[in-house]
Amino acid sequence: MDGLASRYALALLKLALDDKAVSVYKEWLTAIDKTAETEPDLIDYLQSAFVPESDKDALIERLCAGAPAYGANFLKLLVAKKRVLYLHPIKKEFVRLANDVLGVRQGVVYTREPLSEKELAAISDTLARKLKTDVELHNEIDDHLLGGFKITIQGQSFDYSMNEKLRLLSKQMLERGDAHAD
Numbered sequence: 001m002d003g004l005a006s007r008y009a010l011a012l013l014k015l016a017l018d019d020k021a022v023s024v025y026k027e028w029l030t031a032i033d034k035t036a037e038t039e040p041d042l043i044d045y046l047q048s049a050f051v052p053e054s055d056k057d058a059l060i061e062r063l064c065a066g067a068p069a070y071g072a073n074f075l076k077l078l079v080a081k082k083r084v085l086y087l088h089p090i091k092k093e094f095v096r097l098a099n100d101v102l103g104v105r106q107g108v109v110y111t112r113e114p115l116s117e118k119e120l121a122a123i124s125d126t127l128a129r130k131l132k133t134d135v136e137l138h139n140e141i142d143d144h145l146l147g148g149f150k151i152t153i154q155g156q157s158f159d160y161s162m163n164e165k166l167r168l169l170s171k172q173m174l175e176r177g178d179a180h181a182d
Helices: 003-018 022-038 040-047 053-063 071-080 084-102 117-131 162-180
Strands: 104-111 134-141 148-153 156-161
Touching: 003 022, 003 071, 003 084, 022 040, 022 071, 022 084, 040 053, 040 084, 053 071, 071 084, 084 104, 104 117, 117 134, 117 148, 134 148, 148 162, 156 162
Parallel strands: 104 134
Antiparallel strands: 104 148, 148 156
16 A cells, blocks of 8 residues: 555544544545545545635535544645545555454455345345454456355455356366266
8 A cells, every 4th residue: 555645544543543433434534535536526626726725625624514523624634735636545545444443354245247235235244244243345346257246355255156156066077077987
């Protein structure tokens, strides 16, 4: 991870810990990052040399209405230091650090087709019960899968794909074929 993004993420985590609101900051920063992702003009506006600082501050105050205590000031600092382009890597690193503090394991569910929020939540809940810890999953599309899904969560893999079932079936058939050849 980028050193600059890591330093900002760690600083924000320290503020969140002092504020005893790590999960609140995590939700807030994720929402701000999602807004920046869906509204690319936002980052352009915040880094523009032609927009007065007072206008940028006013926008940040509106964006951060109801935000955690240090939220608006953190964004203002990123803008003032011309680091707003690092928002996404900062968010990624902050979420990773916050999840360590909160005991949440992150993972990816690979599927051929996108999962609904309900399906993703059901898989997360089942996996959380199995692993006896909180789990956050996001969905990625894998065109190589025939069906089913694969989960990778911090180095562990769970393969419930048709590809894996076919591989196991093929292996069984080959083993049985060798046994019957005698």
